Amino acid sequence: MAEQHSPVVMDTDLDDAGLVHALDVTWGTRRGFWGAIATVDHKVIARRYIVTAFVFLMLGGVLALAMRLQLAQPEARIIDPDRYNQIFTMHGSNMMFLFAVPVMEAMAVYLVPLMIGTRNIAFPRLNAFSYWVFLAGGILLWLSFLLDAAPDVGWFAYVPLAGPEYGPGKRADIWAQMITFTELSALAIAVEIVVTVFTQRAPGMSLDRIPLFVWAMLVTAFLVIMAMPAIMFASSTLIMDRLVGTHFYNPAEGGDALLYQHLFWFFGHPEVYIIFLPAVGMVSTILPTFVQRPVFGYLPLVMALIATGILSFGLWVHHMFVVGLPRLGESFFTASSMAIALPAGIQIFCWLATIWAGRPIFKVPMLFIIGFIVTFVIGGMTGVMVASVPFDTQVHDTYFVVAHFHYVLVGGAVFPLLAAVYYWFPKMTGRMMSEVLGRWAFWLIFAGFHLTFFPMHILGLQGMPRRIYTYQPELPWSGLNLFVSVSSIVLAAGFLIFFIDALRSWRSGQPAGDNPWNAPTLEWATSSPPPSPNFCFIPVVGDRNPLWSTPGALAVASGLRVDRRELLVTSVVEALPQARESSARNSVWPFWAALATSVMLVWSMFSPWAVIWGSMPIAVTLIGWFWPKGTPEDDS
Amino acid sequence: MKPVLFVLPAILSGCAGAQSALDPQGHSALLLRNLILAIVIVCIIVWLVVMAMLLWALLRRDRPKQGESGVERRMRTAVIAAVAATIVIITGLTIASFYTTRGLGPVPNADLTIRVRAQQWWWQFIYEDKDPARTFQTANEIHIPVGKDVRVLLDSIDVIHSFWVPSLAGKQDLIPGRENVLTFRADRVGSYRGQCAEFCGLQHSHMAFLVIAEDEQTYRKWEAAQRSAALEPQDAELVAGKAVFMARQCSACHTIRGTAADGSSGPDLTHVGSRQTIGAGLIDNSRGSLAAWIADPQTLKPGNNMPLVPLSSEELRQISAYMESLK
Numbered sequence: 021m022a023e024q025h026s027p028v029v030m031d032t033d034l035d036d037a038g039l040v041h042a043l044d045v046t047w048g049t050r051r052g053f054w055g056a057i058a059t060v061d062h063k064v065i066a067r068r069y070i071v072t073a074f075v076f077l078m079l080g081g082v083l084a085l086a087m088r089l090q091l092a093q094p095e096a097r098i099i100d101p102d103r104y105n106q107i108f109t110m111h112g113s114n115m116m117f118l119f120a121v122p123v124m125e126a127m128a129v130y131l132v133p134l135m136i137g138t139r140n141i142a143f144p145r146l147n148a149f150s151y152w153v154f155l156a157g158g159i160l161l162w163l164s165f166l167l168d169a170a171p172d173v174g175w176f177a178y179v180p181l182a183g184p185e186y187g188p189g190k191r192a193d194i195w196a197q198m199i200t201f202t203e204l205s206a207l208a209i210a211v212e213i214v215v216t217v218f219t220q221r222a223p224g225m226s227l228d229r230i231p232l233f234v235w236a237m238l239v240t241a242f243l244v245i246m247a248m249p250a251i252m253f254a255s256s257t258l259i260m261d262r263l264v265g266t267h268f269y270n271p272a273e274g275g276d277a278l279l280y281q282h283l284f285w286f287f288g289h290p291e292v293y294i295i296f297l298p299a300v301g302m303v304s305t306i307l308p309t310f311v312q313r314p315v316f317g318y319l320p321l322v323m324a325l326i327a328t329g330i331l332s333f334g335l336w337v338h339h340m341f342v343v344g345l346p347r348l349g350e351s352f353f354t355a356s357s358m359a360i361a362l363p364a365g366i367q368i369f370c371w372l373a374t375i376w377a378g379r380p381i382f383k384v385p386m387l388f389i390i391g392f393i394v395t396f397v398i399g400g401m402t403g404v405m406v407a408s409v410p411f412d413t414q415v416h417d418t419y420f421v422v423a424h425f426h427y428v429l430v431g432g433a434v435f436p437l438l439a440a441v442y443y444w445f446p447k448m449t450g451r452m453m454s455e456v457l458g459r460w461a462f463w464l465i466f467a468g469f470h471l472t473f474f475p476m477h478i479l480g481l482q483g484m485p486r487r488i489y490t491y492q493p494e495l496p497w498s499g500l501n502l503f504v505s506v507s508s509i510v511l512a513a514g515f516l517i518f519f520i521d522a523l524r525s526w527r528s529g530q531p532a533g534d535n536p537w538n539a540p541t542l543e544w545a546t547s548s549p550p551p552s553p554n555f556c557f558i559p560v561v562g563d564r565n566p567l568w569s570t571p572g573a574l575a576v577a578s579g580l581r582v583d584r585r586e587l588l589v590t591s592v593v594e595a596l597p598q599a600r601e602s603s604a605r606n607s608v609w610p611f612w613a614a615l616a617t618s619v620m621l622v623w624s625m626f627s628p629w630a631v632i633w634g635s636m637p638i639a640v641t642l643i644g645w646f647w648p649k650g651t652p653e654d655d656s
Numbered sequence: 657m658k659p660v661l662f663v664l665p666a667i668l669s670g671c672a673g674a675q676s677a678l679d680p681q682g683h684s685a686l687l688l689r690n691l692i693l694a695i696v697i698v699c700i701i702v703w704l705v706v707m708a709m710l711l712w713a714l715l716r717r718d719r720p721k722q723g724e725s726g727v728e729r730r731m732r733t734a735v736i737a738a739v740a741a742t743i744v745i746i747t748g749l750t751i752a753s754f755y756t757t758r759g760l761g762p763v764p765n766a767d768l769t770i771r772v773r774a775q776q777w778w779w780q781f782i783y784e785d786k787d788p789a790r791t792f793q794t795a796n797e798i799h800i801p802v803g804k805d806v807r808v809l810l811d812s813i814d815v816i817h818s819f820w821v822p823s824l825a826g827k828q829d830l831i832p833g834r835e836n837v838l839t840f841r842a843d844r845v846g847s848y849r850g851q852c853a854e855f856c857g858l859q860h861s862h863m864a865f866l867v868i869a870e871d872e873q874t875y876r877k878w879e880a881a882q883r884s885a886a887l888e889p890q891d892a893e894l895v896a897g898k899a900v901f902m903a904r905q906c907s908a909c910h911t912i913r914g915t916a917a918d919g920s921s922g923p924d925l926t927h928v929g930s931r932q933t934i935g936a937g938l939i940d941n942s943r944g945s946l947a948a949w950i951a952d953p954q955t956l957k958p959g960n961n962m963p964l965v966p967l968s969s970e971e972l973r974q975i976s977a978y979m980e981s982l983k
Contacts, residue, residue: 101859496674
């Protein structure tokens with residue numbers, strides 16, 4: 021191919037209007053169907069991710085209501101046991117793998133590049149690939165549910181129940197492959213985040229000036245990278261036991277059913293923190309805006325994030341306290357599980373100090389943060405309770421645990437997420453959400469949540485096991501169960517108002533302006549919604565709260581080309597400018613690669629040969645993906 | 657959270673005979689209940705203190721000015737103090753937990769050992785004896801002498817189950833290919849409900865059992881009765897019932913000692929008439945409920961492994977009368 025040297029255009033060559041136009045031409049997304057498929061703009065992809073994840077939240081919520089309908093009365097026959105088992109498995113798998121983890125990562129895909137002042141995420145095509153793979157995994161799971169063939173073995177699919185002998189049909193295979201889809205997409209994003217944070221920060225944003233949400237996502241990304249191999253091994257060996265007759269988990273042939281539990285929870289416990297750490301990062305980032313002072317204890321907060329991340333790998337056995345492990349080992353895991361209360365406590369105390377020293381503004385995001393603190397502390401306390409081996413022997417696998425993990429995951433992660441949606445919605449859409457509907461949503465969700473889940477602690481102590489599709493009338497659980505079921509309607513109503521508010525505001529909310537909350541971090545330095553290159557000039561940062569310390573215009577760096585996609589690469593620790601690096605253009609190939617990957621993974625549930633034949637189309641699409649196309653980016 | 661305090665007195669009282677961790681009727685369960693209460697009370701106090709701090713932080717009037725001297729120092733001191741308190745509290749709770757574990761430690765010589773073999777979705781209980789002729793088994797109901805240490809050897813023949821009688825002890829899983837041991841003691845005469853606590857498939861919800869604690873004498877009588885083979889029926893209806901049982905598929909899965917029925921995949925029915933419930937705690941045992949169960953087990957407990965055996969109403973009456981007579 022003949023080398024064609026187009027004239028080099030630098031950002032300093034143009035006036036303001038010309039620069040905006042030129043950057044938009046270079047970084048923009050083409051209109052039309054194929055333009056939408058091909059885009060690698062992190063904001064567009066993240067928006068899709070977030071919307072998709074919230075759709076899954078809604079569907080998972082409907083499943084929860086179905087369960088509450090069945091459990092409202094003893095021996096109800098509304099849902100048969102087979103469907104019920106599918107429903108609770110779907111609810112758990114959907115909420116963990118299709119909502120909670122993806123939505124947190126999606127928020128990061130949107131926010132991290134903006135918060136650190138760069139133009140796109142690292143490996144933008146991998147990012148597009150990740151979304152399509154995630155979408156395929158979600159469709160696979162929900163399609164199986166519509167066909168009455170959804171997994172029915174619980175969201176952790178213990179063997180032998182999920183093994184070849186007791187889990188007939190394709191149900192457990194669908195679960196295991198859904199895991200493959202979601203872990204693939206999660207791993208892709210984790211790698212992007214690590215590289216983005218380490219190499220693309222705005223000049224001057226040294227490690228001790230990174231916004232806390234970005235720190236949280238960095239730690240989370242490392243957790244994903246280290247925890248996912250365990251579940252990959254677990255789900256792959258499960259599927260091999262089922263499809264090609266290996267005996268990893270078959271005790272009759274020298275396998276071990278407990279090995280699966282160790283592998284699953286070695287991933288499964290960090291998984292909780294993969295959901296929770298982004299949430300506390302959101303709190304640490306949003307809170308200062310609503311008390312109008314910098315967060316107290318930046319360093320301890322960062323240390324707490326890292327400590328939580330490390331400790332999270334030493335707790336998995338507390339999910340296995342009743343399987344009959346040696347007592348000494350169990351005691352070690354009691355101590356380590358209790359110890360994680362320490363970094364959690366440090367964060368709570370730093371937030372309280374921040375509020376104490378600031379001037380609280382009771383807007384909707386702040387309400388959700390207060391609701392988070394009230395609720396999460398209870399979840400933390402019950403976490404300390406189940407960390408004790410003897411205590412756990414009475415509450416393990418009961419509604420007490422159901423209550424505990426909803427306090428931690430809804431109170432500890434979804435409340436901050438809702439705060440984050442109200443907070444960043446103006447940035448993402450250019451429009452404000454409604455304060456009035458937001459308050460209604462908050463109070464209904466907060467009250468509905470506690471009324472729904474608090475009584476479950478008591479039900480658990482009264483001996484009600486989890487995952488039962490019904491219970492007998494002579495057991496003393498009917499009253500509380502009916503109460504819980506009715507309360508769940510209040511909770512659902514709150515979410516309904518939230519969704520209505522989000523949709524309404526997206527179409528016709530009040531225009532937001534660049535920085536409606538007077539927030540200190542870089543994403544508020546650009547317009548709302550941000551232009552496709554994020555920033556016309558890369559900002560230069562002098563401290564942790566750049567928009568507060570320099571109320572006027574930020575200092576900026578110039579010298580990037582605008583006729584091709586170019587980023588500024590900075591050093592890991594000090595964020596000193598090091599190089600200009602090109603960033604990938606839009607491409608449809610990640611879509612085709614994701615499609616080929618999905619076909620291979622689904623096919624492999626039916627024949628092991630799919631792994632051989634199915635990888636050929638993948639190879640073709642990857643060749644298309646990486647083939648030099650003579651674009652300016654290829655020349656660099 | 658408002659319900660905490662109001663609810664506490666209500667849950668403390670528990671309700672007798674129920675399947676509740678708050679209604680301990682044995683040594684282990686009592687130790688556990690005390691630990692649960694201690695930790696819950698400590699946690700409620702901590703939560704109230706944190707909430708008080710939160711309220712103060714949110715609502716106080718005299719806000720410090722930005723950069724006011726001493727504010728940072730005061731906050732640092734407060735946070736360090738709170739972290740130190742956290743360390744003290746969780747250390748205390750950890751130690752309390754260890755001591756409870758030690759109190760629950762293994763009992764060297766149990767007075768009675770029962771082998772428990774869980775399966776989808778019922779409990780097989782084997783009272784083993786050195787003399788195989790004295791070994792007997794029952795289903796979904798064990799009797800134990802009150803005040804004696806009972807050891808259960810836990811195993812599963814299919815998937816993972818969990819043995820849990822909250823009023824007597826914490827739970828322990830039954831895992832295929834492993835043997836777990838749990839020791840417990842009932843301190844009062846009574847009947848305590850237990851239930852499978854690990855999700856085990858379609859009828860996980862209906863996999864309950866009873867532990868009946870009796871005084872020594874009653875227990876010995878029960879044991880002797882269970883050890884004996886089934887009585888030969890005399891009454892014409894019962895004889896006919898037995899004939900139906902032997903002629904149909906029933907004997908392929910069920911054993912009735914003293915007869916030709918020696919199937920092993922379903923519960924041993926030698927003394928089924930003496931049990932309080934049928935279908936693993938599903939319904940009370942009576943001639944009517946036995947008939948209902950035999951006539952259509954799949955409606956009462958959908959998905960269970962007992963097939964529908966077509967019987968005439970005459971045969972159904974005879975066979976349920978025979979079952980009821982197997983005391």
